[in-house]
Amino acid sequence: MQVCEIEHDACLNESAATRARRNTLALLAVCLAAMMFSLEISSVPVILPTLEVVLHGDFKQIEWIMNAYTLACTTVLMATGTLADRFGRKRVFVVATLLFGVASLACGLASSMSMLIASRFLQGASGGAMLICLVAVLSHQFPQGAERARAFSVWGIVLGIGLGFGPLVGGAIVALSNWKWVFWVHVLITVVVLGLARLGVRESRDPQARKLDVAGMVTLSAAVFGFVWFITHGADEGVTSSSALTALAFSAVCLIAFLRVEKRSPHPLFDFSVLKVRAFSGALAGSAGMNCSFWPFIIYLPIYFQSALGDTPLTAGISLLAYTLPTLVFPPIGERLAVRYAPAYVIPGGLLTIGIGFFLMRLGIAADHANGTLMVLGCLIAGAGLGLTNTPVTNTTTGSVSAARAGMASGIDMSARFITLAIHIALMGALLVKGVSRHLEQALSATPLAGAHAGSWQQLASRVASGDLASLDVGASASLSAVQLDAVGRAALVNGFGWVTLYGGIAVCVLALISYALFSGGLRGVRRSAERALDNA
Structure with a gap:
């Protein structure tokens, strides 16, 4: 595949020192962007119990804080490569990074779980686009030889550092400041990345870029969303409930449509x-x-x-x-x-x-x-x-x-x-709630607490699974003390895990x-x- 290098002539006229300086700036931009993406994956889980309290959320919303990010990443992954080839890899990288910074700002400003989940979806979409562009930018900036190997090695190490130390970073930010800065720190990094990208990253595009497979992208995303919805909400309402079966049927129809679209498309999203x-x-x-x-x-x-x-x-x-x-x-x-x-x-x-x-x-x-x-x-x-x-x-x-x-x-x-x-975020969440529910039913079936929650063990288990052990304390009518109820809640969590x-x-x-x-x-x-x-x- 021939690639049209927008700055090819200028690149030839650059001195070795100038080219090395630009490559260094580009590598810094790519590595900082990779750091943002990986930190966002591993630092947010540490603050989920905090978010559940301060934003008055429930267990399903905690799941969707993470799943909104991953589903959005899935939606844009394949499309971004095509768009970057057509409109310019540097341009799409800059736009994706800017949107990631804006979404991170919105996450920190969120005053409710619904606002946070919506902001996380935008953050995941821009993060997935940014991730795909990182590889494209590196491949163009460092086309061959030992320099290319070193660049990808440094990028991989930085990505791993973000994943490895993310939990510590998230925990330290909450301990020393405020949960909002787990998101807002990316706003500051975004400004630096955009400056480095402007100075160091060269533009490139592919004149033979294939067309965007919109139908494949939409049907695959809808199929995954429907199945995740089936698992998440089926755990509460029952997998045989009308809403759960509707979600499952919707997912199956979308999956069949995706397979048919990919089979007939001249430019398929997936080549099976x-x-x-x-x-x-x-x-x-x-x-x-x-x-x-x-x-x-x-x-x-x-x-x-x-x-x-x-x-x-x-x-x-x-x-x-x-x-x-x-x-x-x-x-x-x-x-x-x-x-x-x-x-x-x-x-x-x-x-x-x-x-x-x-x-x-x-x-x-x-x-x-x-x-x-x-x-x-x-x-x-x-x-x-x-x-x-x-x-x-x-x-x-x-x-x-x-x-x-x-x-x-x-x-x-x-x-x-x-x-x-x-x-599996949804499936593990459903298993956790089920294990907690089973223990609560066995431990509290003979107490007045059971009457207060008759028919709603699943809802009570969801609150306990999110870390809200105080939800077991329904007042003086309970025959167990607060200490005993706390012990029951912790034991139920242990059983679920x-x-x-x-x-x-x-x-x-x-x-x-x-x-x-x-x-x-x-x-x-x-x-x-x-x-x-x-x-x-």
């Missing part, structure tokens, strides 16, 4: 033929495995530390470092292992390591008075497994297809990550086996059936 490549399919299963276990659980883990164990936001942020820092340390190890032993072994092995971490966390949670040592050890091992898996997955999805299709492969990988993440960690461990281990089978061809018949279904759609 890449699924025939064994290495790509195996790596994609690895991508799904990380996002059905490790990443959705980071949304709920701060609630466990702060509400079940009674930690402060800062202490919870420090505790979460055991979960996130290994993701920064182990990627180089995973990359070396993949080179030596092949991704077919490293990716499933990394997923199994995540599973072991979840099972250890399950044991730590289930132990009397919560075994902190097992919990921390489980966090460390799960983080190590994520670190071992992530880089080989990314390298394999792009490296297992031709260079001309690498962008498509990367887009499918990123979309799969955000889609599975959004679905036991369900979630057990599910996370089982799910990631199952996907590890599927990944290995896809790599080795053991699921050849299953894959062929899936291909035939896609061909017939």
Whole structure:
């Protein structure tokens, strides 16, 4: 594919010193933007219990604070690449970064959960667009050689630092200042990024850019949104309720429409033929495995530390470092292992390591008075497994297809990550509420409290699952003291988190086996059936 370099002649006339200076400024801009994106993923979960109190929210709204971000990212991922190729990568990067800063300002100004969720959707859409542009800008600014390798390495390290230290940053901001600054800090960084981008980033576009697949983008986003809505609201109203079944039917219709659109479109959003490549399919299963276990659980883990164990936001942020820092340390190890032993072994092995971490966390949670040592050890091992898996997955999805299709492969990988993440944020939330509800019913069925909440255990469990243990204290009519009710609430939270960690461990281990089978061809018949279904759609 020929690329028209807007500043090609000017670039040729630049001195080596001037070009090096521009590249340095561009790399700084890209790295700071990556820092913003990754911080926003890992710092916000720490303040969710705080937001639930100050903005008077409920458990479903806490889920949507995170899911609005991930769903919006999914919506724009593939479209942004096309728009950037057509209208200019620097231009789209600047617009996306500016919108991210505006959305971050709006998040901090939000006075209600509804306003915050809407602002988070805009933040997620602009963040997803910014993420895609980062790769495009780096690829153009550093086209080849050792300079390119160093640039992508620095970018990856900074992205990992943001993810690894995000919980500590979020906890420290809440402890030292105000939750609003978790969002407003990005406004300040945005100003710096825009200045650096103006001075350092070169414009480029592709005169042969493919047309935007609007139909594919809309139908896929609607299908994911409908399924997430089914999980989130079906947990409260029942999966057989009319609203839940309507959402499920809507999701199914949109998914079928998406498959048909992609099959007939001359410029499809997804080229499903890449699924025939064994290495790509195996790596994609690895991508799904990380996002059905490790990443959705980071949304709920701060609630466990702060509400079940009674930690402060800062202490919870420090505790979460055991979960996130290994993701920064182990990627180089995973990359070396993949080179030596092949991704077919490293990716499933990394997923199994995540599973072991979840099972250890399950044991730590289930132990009397919560075994902190097992919990921390489980966090460390799960983080190590994520670190071992992530880089080989990314390298394999792009490296297992031709260079001309690498962008498509990367887009499918990123979309799969955000889609599975959004679905499992909702699914883990539903499991957490169900586990809390089951314990409350067993513990309080013989008390006057049961009469006060007859028929509404699910609603009461949702409040407890969000960390609102005071919701159990309904007044003097209860036969249990406030201390006893608090103990019941914490025990219910522990039970719910036991369900979630057990599910996370089982799910990631199952996907590890599927990944290995896809790599080795053991699921050849299953894959062929899936291909035939896609061909017939």
